[in-house]
Amino acid sequence: MEPFRKRLRQWLTLIGLSAVLLLAGCSREQYVVLDPKGPVAKQQYDLIVWSFGLMLIIVLAVFGIFAYVIIKYRAKPENKGYEPPDQEGSKLLEMIWTLIPVAVVIALAIPTVKATYGLEKQPSSDRPPMTIKVTSADWKWIFRYPKEGIETVNYVTIPADTPVQFEMDAVGPMNSFWVPSLGGQEYTMPGMVMHLWLQADHPGVYQGRSANFSGKYFTHMTFDVVAKSPADYDKWVQQVKKTAPKQTEAQYLKLLERGLAKKMTFSSYPKIADQAGLIGDVKGIKNQMNRPKEPVTGTMHHHAH
Amino acid sequence: MGFHLPKNFFVTGEPMIYVADVLSVLTIAGIVFVLTYYKKWKWLWDEWLTTVDHKKIGIMYLISSLLMLFRGGIDGLLMRTQLALPNLHILDAEHYNQIFTAHGTIMIFFMAMPFIFGLMNVAVPLQIGARDVAFPYLNAVSFWLFFAGCMLFNIAFMIGGAPDAGWTNYTPLAGSDLAPGPGINYYLLSLQISGIGSLMTGINFLVTILKMRAPGMTLMRMPMFTWSVLITSIIIIFAFPVLTVALALLTIDRLFGSHFFTIAGGGEPMMWANLFWIWGHPEVYIVVLPAFGIFSEVISTFARKRLFGYGAMVYSMVVISAVSFLTWVHHFFTMGAGPAVNSFFSISTMAIAIPTGVKVFNWLFTLYKGRIEFTTPMLWAVGFIPTFLIGGLTGVMLAVAPADYQYHNSYFLISHFHYVLVGGTVFGCLAGLYYWWPKMFGFKLDERQGKWAFWLFNIGFNVCFFPQYFVGLMGMTRRMYTYPEGLGWTPYNFISTVGAYMMGVGFLIMVYNILYSVRHGERDLTGDIWNGRTLEWSISSPAPHYNFARIPEVDDLDAWWHMKQRKRKQPWELRPLKPIHMPNNSGRPFIMSIWFFIAGFGLVFEWYWMGIIGLLGVLYCMLKRSFEYDDHHYIQVDEIERTESAAGRA
Ligand code: HEM
Ligand SMILES: [Cu+2]
Ligand SMILES: [Cu+2]
Numbered sequence: 001m002e003p004f005r006k007r008l009r010q011w012l013t014l015i016g017l018s019a020v021l022l023l024a025g026c027s028r029e030q031y032v033v034l035d036p037k038g039p040v041a042k043q044q045y046d047l048i049v050w051s052f053g054l055m056l057i058i059v060l061a062v063f064g065i066f067a068y069v070i071i072k073y074r075a076k077p078e079n080k081g082y083e084p085p086d087q088e089g090s091k092l093l094e095m096i097w098t099l100i101p102v103a104v105v106i107a108l109a110i111p112t113v114k115a116t117y118g119l120e121k122q123p124s125s126d127r128p129p130m131t132i133k134v135t136s137a138d139w140k141w142i143f144r145y146p147k148e149g150i151e152t153v154n155y156v157t158i159p160a161d162t163p164v165q166f167e168m169d170a171v172g173p174m175n176s177f178w179v180p181s182l183g184g185q186e187y188t189m190p191g192m193v194m195h196l197w198l199q200a201d202h203p204g205v206y207q208g209r210s211a212n213f214s215g216k217y218f219t220h221m222t223f224d225v226v227a228k229s230p231a232d233y234d235k236w237v238q239q240v241k242k243t244a245p246k247q248t249e250a251q252y253l254k255l256l257e258r259g260l261a262k263k264m265t266f267s268s269y270p271k272i273a274d275q276a277g278l279i280g281d282v283k284g285i286k287n288q289m290n291r292p293k294e295p296v297t298g299t300m301h302h303h304a305h
Numbered sequence: 306m307g308f309h310l311p312k313n314f315f316v317t318g319e320p321m322i323y324v325a326d327v328l329s330v331l332t333i334a335g336i337v338f339v340l341t342y343y344k345k346w347k348w349l350w351d352e353w354l355t356t357v358d359h360k361k362i363g364i365m366y367l368i369s370s371l372l373m374l375f376r377g378g379i380d381g382l383l384m385r386t387q388l389a390l391p392n393l394h395i396l397d398a399e400h401y402n403q404i405f406t407a408h409g410t411i412m413i414f415f416m417a418m419p420f421i422f423g424l425m426n427v428a429v430p431l432q433i434g435a436r437d438v439a440f441p442y443l444n445a446v447s448f449w450l451f452f453a454g455c456m457l458f459n460i461a462f463m464i465g466g467a468p469d470a471g472w473t474n475y476t477p478l479a480g481s482d483l484a485p486g487p488g489i490n491y492y493l494l495s496l497q498i499s500g501i502g503s504l505m506t507g508i509n510f511l512v513t514i515l516k517m518r519a520p521g522m523t524l525m526r527m528p529m530f531t532w533s534v535l536i537t538s539i540i541i542i543f544a545f546p547v548l549t550v551a552l553a554l555l556t557i558d559r560l561f562g563s564h565f566f567t568i569a570g571g572g573e574p575m576m577w578a579n580l581f582w583i584w585g586h587p588e589v590y591i592v593v594l595p596a597f598g599i600f601s602e603v604i605s606t607f608a609r610k611r612l613f614g615y616g617a618m619v620y621s622m623v624v625i626s627a628v629s630f631l632t633w634v635h636h637f638f639t640m641g642a643g644p645a646v647n648s649f650f651s652i653s654t655m656a657i658a659i660p661t662g663v664k665v666f667n668w669l670f671t672l673y674k675g676r677i678e679f680t681t682p683m684l685w686a687v688g689f690i691p692t693f694l695i696g697g698l699t700g701v702m703l704a705v706a707p708a709d710y711q712y713h714n715s716y717f718l719i720s721h722f723h724y725v726l727v728g729g730t731v732f733g734c735l736a737g738l739y740y741w742w743p744k745m746f747g748f749k750l751d752e753r754q755g756k757w758a759f760w761l762f763n764i765g766f767n768v769c770f771f772p773q774y775f776v777g778l779m780g781m782t783r784r785m786y787t788y789p790e791g792l793g794w795t796p797y798n799f800i801s802t803v804g805a806y807m808m809g810v811g812f813l814i815m816v817y818n819i820l821y822s823v824r825h826g827e828r829d830l831t832g833d834i835w836n837g838r839t840l841e842w843s844i845s846s847p848a849p850h851y852n853f854a855r856i857p858e859v860d861d862l863d864a865w866w867h868m869k870q871r872k873r874k875q876p877w878e879l880r881p882l883k884p885i886h887m888p889n890n891s892g893r894p895f896i897m898s899i900w901f902f903i904a905g906f907g908l909v910f911e912w913y914w915m916g917i918i919g920l921l922g923v924l925y926c927m928l929k930r931s932f933e934y935d936d937h938h939y940i941q942v943d944e945i946e947r948t949e950s951a952a953g954r955a
Contacts, residue, residue, distance in 0.1 A: 030793030033711045033778040047708045055698040062665065062694055069672045070687060073608070074679065084675045089614030089667070097666040101659040108655060108705060113648045115707040120644050138483075173478035174574065176639060176714060180780045184710020187640045189575065190477060191568035194641040211714040213471050213784040215478055216398050280568035281482060 032180040037206060038199040039123040040183030043115055050111060054104055119183075122163045123199045127230065129163040132156060135277045136168070136175040136188040136210065139217040140261040144269055150240045151247055151273070153255065153264035155224040159233035160203045166196045169277025171256050171285070176212035179225050185211050190280025200227035217260055224263075241267050249289070256282050316463055319400070326463055355890040357441035358850050359426045362448045364745060366423030367738065369452060371816075373416040374731075376459070378812060380408035382805055385769070389802035391790040401786035402469035403462065406492070409472030414496060415455045417592040417726065420734040422451070422506055425534050425595065427741050429510060431841035431848060432528045434519025434857045434864075439512040441888040442936070447502040447509065449898030454499025457905045461491035465910065468492040471784065473585070474555075476566035476577040481559045487909045493556045494905040500548055507541030510534055519840070521859035525619070528839040528863075529605075529612055532619055533598025536626045537591050543630065544587040551580035560911055575640060582633035590629045593725065594622055596733020597664060600686045603736050604668055606837055607683040608675030611863060614667040621660035628657050638706045639713050647706040654704035661697055665690065680835070681755030685736035688763050689728060696724025699774065714784075717777030723770045735759075735815075743834045747847040748826035754818040758811045765807025772797040772804075830953065838866040845952035851885045851940055854949050882946065884939040891936070897926040 028035050036042040122129050133144040134156075143156040158164050168177055170188040178185035179198060186196040200206065210221040228236060247266035252273055255261060272289060279285050316322050340346050353361060383404055387396045396404065430438055438444050461467040465487035470479040479489050514535045518527070527535070554565040555577065564570025566577050605612040612618060634642060634650035668690065677683070699721040703709050712718055743749045776797040781788060788794055827834075829846040840857060841848070843865045858877045861867045868875070904919025 031775070031778045032780045041711075044707050044711050047705055048702070048711065051702045051705050051708060055702060059694060059698060062669070063691065065669055066690055069669055070677060073672060073675050074677045079676055082676050084608065084610040086611055087613060087670075087674070088611065089617065090670075093670065094614050094617050094663065094667070098659060098663055101662040105652070105655045105659060108701070109652045112651050112705045112707065113644075116644045116648050116651065119707055119710075173483055174475060178780075178782075180711060184707065185639050185713060186710070187637070189640070191574070192641070207780065209780070209782065211782045213402075213475075213478070213714075215470075215483065216402065219398065219785045219787060281477070283482070284569040 032207070035181065036183075037181040037204065038183060038201050039125075040119065040198055041181060043118065044184050047111060047115055051108055054108060058104065119197065121197070122165070123197055125161055125163050125199060127159070127162045129165060130159070131165045131167055132158070133274070134166050134168040134177060134188065135171060135273070136177070136214075136221075137171040137256045138173065138215060138258040139210075139221045140255070141177075141208075141210075141221070141223040142255065142273075144273060145237075148237050148241070149268055150237065150244065151266040151269040152240075153261055153266075154222075155226060155263050156208075157226045157228060157233060157236050158198075158200060159230040160200050160227045162230065163197055163199045166198060168194045168196065171276050171280060171282060172258070173214040174212055175210040175214045175218075175221065177208065178211040179206050179208040181206040182225065187212060188277075191278055193277070198225075200225070203227050203229050203232070215258075220260055240265055243267075252276075253282070253286065256285070314465060316466055321400075322463060329463070350892070351890070354895045355445075355892045357437075357445045357888045357890055357894075359430050359438050359441065359444060360745065360848060360850075362444055363423045363426030363428075365448060366419045366426060366451070369455060370416050370418075370420040370423060370734075373411050373419070373455065375812070375816075377408050377411040377416050378809060380404045380411070382809055384408065385802040385805040387786060388788070388798050390799065391788050391795055393787060396786060398786045399469065402471075402784070403467040403488075405784055406468050406471050406474075407458075407462065410458065410468075410492065410496070412726070413472060413588070413592070414499060415451075415458065417730050417734070418503060419451055419455075421537075421592055421595045421730070422447075422503075424599065424734065424737040424741065425506075425510060427745055428737070428841060429513065429531055429534050430517070431744070431844070431852060432531045432839050433514060433517060433522060434840050434853055434859065435513065435517040436852050436856075436885065437888065438509050439516055440509050442891060442894065442930075443505055443509055445891065445894035446897065447506045449894045450502030450505075450901060451499045453898040453902040453905070454495040454497075454502070457498065457902055457909070458491060458495035461488065461495075465491070473581060474577070475581075476555065476558075476574040477568070479555065479577075480567055480574075481562075482567070490556070490559060490909040490911075493552050493559070494908055497549065497552045497556070498901050498905050500545055500552065503541060504545040504549070507538040507545065509538075511538040511542065514538070519857050519859050522864070525616070526859055526862045526864070528598075529601035529615070529618060530595065530598035530839075533594045533601075533622060536622045537594050540587045540591050540594075540626050540629065544584045544591065547580055548584040548588075551577065551584065554580075556908070560908065575637075578637050578640065579633070582636045583630070586633045586636065587626075587629045589722075589725070590625060592730045593733070594625070596689075596730050596737075597622070599733045599737040599740070600668065600689055601671075602839065603682045603686040603740050604671050605863075606740075606835055607678045607680055607686075608672050609678075609836075610671055610675040611838075612667070613670040613673075614663075615862060617663055618667055621663045624660040625657055628653060628660075632657065635704055635706075635709070638709045651704055651706040655701055658697060658701050658704075665694065665697075680739075681750065681752055681759060682736045682740035682835075684756060684759045685732045685739065688759065689732040689736070692724055692728025692732065692763075692766070696721055696728050700725065712777060714782050715777035716773040716781045716783060719783050720770045720773035720777065723766075723773075727766055727770070740835070741841075743829040743846050744832075744841055745847055748822060748828050749834055750818050750822045750826055754814055754821060758814040758818060760811075761814060762808050762811030765804045765809075765811055767804065769801050769804030769808060772801045776801075832952075833865075833869075838863040840865050843868065845949075845954060849948050849952065851887060851945065851948075854882055854945050854954075855880055882942045884941050885945065886937055886939055889936050889938055893926050893930060897923055900926060 034045065036045040131146060133146060135142045141154050143152045168186060168188040169192060170190045175188045176185045177188055177196065182198040182200055186194050188194065204227050206225040208223045208225050210218060244265040244267040246268040247270060249270040249272060252270050272285060276285050279288055340349060353365065356362065383396065387393055387401060468488040468491055470484055470489060474492055477483055514531055557563045558565050564572040566572045566574050568574060601612050601618060632650060632654045634646060635654045638647050703712055703718065703721055739750055739755060776794050779792060779794055781794050832845040833842040843857065844853060855877060858875065900919050900922030904916050904923065907915025907919055
């Protein structure tokens with residue numbers, strides 16, 4: 001057998017084998033991005049599938065041409081004397097393979113722009129939206145519920161089927177707030193407030209993590225999103241208010257210091273918590289608190305939303 | 306000021322670092338011993354350290370970048386070993402963070418860039434029928450600055466501590482509050498020093514290509530690799546000043562307490578991300594466009610056909626270079642820039658796929674109706690097409706901003722850019738290395754071993770990086786030093802690690818191939834061992850130091866191919882030889898880079914006295930140079946005749 005065929009066969013066997021290995025023992029739920037659990041993730045999933053489909057067509061077409069050309073026109077003893085023609089190019093062909101990608105880009109750009117604008121808006125739901133404030137600090141996630149006045153650390157409870165706007169800032173380095181089952185991420189940055197809509201269709205526990213490297217224990221910077229039925233959610237809030245301890249300023253400042261934290265629940269949070277993310281670093285926050293007369297300032301900027 | 310030795314000046318307590326220390330010392334001792342034993346110091350100084358010959362400078366770039374490919378590759382293997390199974394403790398978090406930072410930085414700045422620069426140096430003057438680059442002395446300065454920066458970066462993990470904020474070095478994480486100590490300073494100063502060298506290389510090659518082409522070689526008759534280098538030089542000239550400024554601002558923040566990037570002082574941490582990527586996105590084209598040029602040369606040579614659609618190949622590169630400056634925000638779609646901005650950068654990014662697609666089809670149609678010989682360089686070139694296609698198309702998927710909210714910083718991204726950087730740049734570098742090797746050294750690398758290396762590396766590469774697309778969709782992010790069980794990530798990571806080791810074996814075979822071929826490689830007696838198409842194949846191998854005894858005259862694309870077909874001598878080939886004007890060797894670029902190194906090292910530790918001494922040394926070198934008048938010599942006709950006839954040329 002010719003070495004080329006042999007090699008091709010080895011290749012195909014290898015590809016097949018690794019495909020089987022890849023798929024062994026994995027179910028769809030593990031592909032969190034491909035298994036959306038809410039309208040935001042669903043929109044993104046649809047785009048992923050659409051773009052993948054378009055790209056797959058191109059891959060198959062080009063791989064086809066590629067395989068044909070390199071097999072058909074390889075040097076063989078039979079074509080020893082063959083002198084390849086002196087082609088300059090072909091305007092027509094080049095037009096075709098300019099215009100096809102243009103069409104593909106248009107087919108991709110339109111839904112992209114639509115979704116980019118769409119995701120800025122509140123996902124539709126029968127229930128009124130709510131807001132949760134998020135502050136990332138080295139290496140923990142702090143969630144404040146402005147209406148309820150409560151605070152959680154490293155987990156957040158939300159009502160199912162309700163659009164939730166996360167208002168995010170950071171103390172310390174940038175992080176990225178990512179709950180792949182519910183939707184794509186957004187950076188958390190010191191000195192700036194960012195907004196992200198998410199919604200869970202059903203009760204469940206969804207894994208979240210930071211997607212942007214932020215130092216030593218970045219890897220452990222995970223949190224759970226616990227979606228409860230609206231009734232259970234209300235019960236949970238009441239229980240937190242009744243049973244959880246209040247959070248003092250000192251406790252809050254301690255929490256901001258570098259290090260890991262366990263899951264925590266508080267029935268209140270100090271006022272400084274609302275400004276911490278805009279000041280952006282622990283030292284600055286302490287300075288501000290030592291000068292109580294002056295108003296708290298921070299270089300806050302909102303981008304157009 | 307003052308001389309404060311940091312607590313762990315010599316990084317201690319790490320068995321791996323002790324091993325590295327011992328190996329480094331042994332290597333240096335070994336080199337010193339060999340040079341002394343064989344009385345090679347003078348040879349080293351005269352032939353290499355002081356050379357201004359573009360071919361030798363090219364070879365020094367190539368040796369350095371192969372070493373850095375090894376170093377960066379070991380880092381990659383260490384990371385892959387750590388990630389092979391969940392909850393491993395081979396590396397701890399701090400060590401892992403330093404290693405991926407070193408890996409990314411080294412691969413981009415000290416492997417890919419110098420590899421490209423090496424091949425540029427070796428091939429471009431020969432392709433355009435020139436005797437050297439426009440500024441040979443500056444060329445040596447560029448190389449030695451790169452080398453000084455590289456050494457400065459590489460000692461970080463032994464002396465003072467390595468940077469650990471990623472090769473993107475985002476503020477505020479990289480600011481002095483969150484990252485005190487010398488680590489990040491190493492990053493900033495070593496990139497600053499080598500970056501100055503890169504900028505000068507860009508200027509040098511722009512002028513060389515515009516001013517030094519052989520008579521008759523119009524722009525539209527230039528070999529495609531030369532075209533790609535011309536465009537790359539322009540990108541370098543526009544992009545590198547941005548990096549220089551960004552590095553300088555952060556250095557000033559860290560050393561002198563300014564607040565360009567700190568919120569507390571009214572600065573903007575996001576500004577770093579913007580500046581970094583305004584340079585960083587064009588940078589990926591700086592390393593991939595020359596690879597495109599190499600593929601064009603190799604594919605047309607071994608398909609025995611003229612490049613299909615030469616004009617379109619040129620225009621598509623021009624378009625890519627322009628648009629590459631308009632896409633940087635795709636690196637932070639999730640930084641809240643708003644839908645209008647994200648939409649713009651989404652579409653501008655997708656638009657790059659159009660000219661790139663044109664190039665891919667033109668390569669395919671160059672192969673079409675050819676007579677394709679699968680030599681080793683050709684294997685790398687042909688292997689590039691499918692890998693780059695996968696990398697490019699997943700890049701288009703990443704350009705869909707809302708979808709990128711899900712892929713961003715995940716292993717999907719890691720896989721994408723390795724498909725592009727390895728499948729594009731590294732394959733291109735290796736294709737170029739095998740292709741021009743005979744021109745550099747006068748012998749060919751063994752083909753059988755070369756093929757083994759190619760197949761192991763290529764298959765290993767796909768086994769390593771293809772599974773990472775999946776694990777990214779499972780929610781695994783980049784820069785995680787470990788991961789828990791039960792998320793379904795384990796099999797993918799394990800397979801990926803196996804692939805990485807296959808690549809490692811492929812690389813070792815390549816190194817063996819070089820060592821083996823020094824003795825046993827097929828000698829190149831014709832100077833045209835591949836039956837090439839461009840001017841570098843018209844002279845003997847290795848090229849004489851003056852390159853062309855007579856400057857050729859060019860009247861078509863693929864000049865050498867046409868000369869061969871005419872079989873009759875051209876008027877210019879019959880002209881009498883004339884003395885050749887050549888630049889003198891100089892030790893000053895090398896010495897100047899030592900001063901730069903001293904200045905950089907001083908500033909890393911904030912020993913300002915040392916920084917100032919170093920900079921004064923640099924200034925003194927420049928001053929000396931500006932009073933140097935006797936900087937060239939002539940090669941006489943009889944010497945040219947001797948050299949030519951020794952190479953078997955009349
Ligand atoms: C030799 C085979 C290679 C292996 C096994 C490898 C492995 C890896 C791994 C595991 C990471 C992820 C680190 C992390 O996020 O935890 C990584 C990141 C990276 N690699 Fe490679 N790599 C290889 C070759 C290359 C090459 C050739 C280049 C460039 C030309 C490159 C450029 C990068 C960059 C820029 C990063 C990002 C580093 C960061 O996140 O700061 N790699 N590589
Ligand atoms: Cu901002
Ligand atoms: Cu980019």
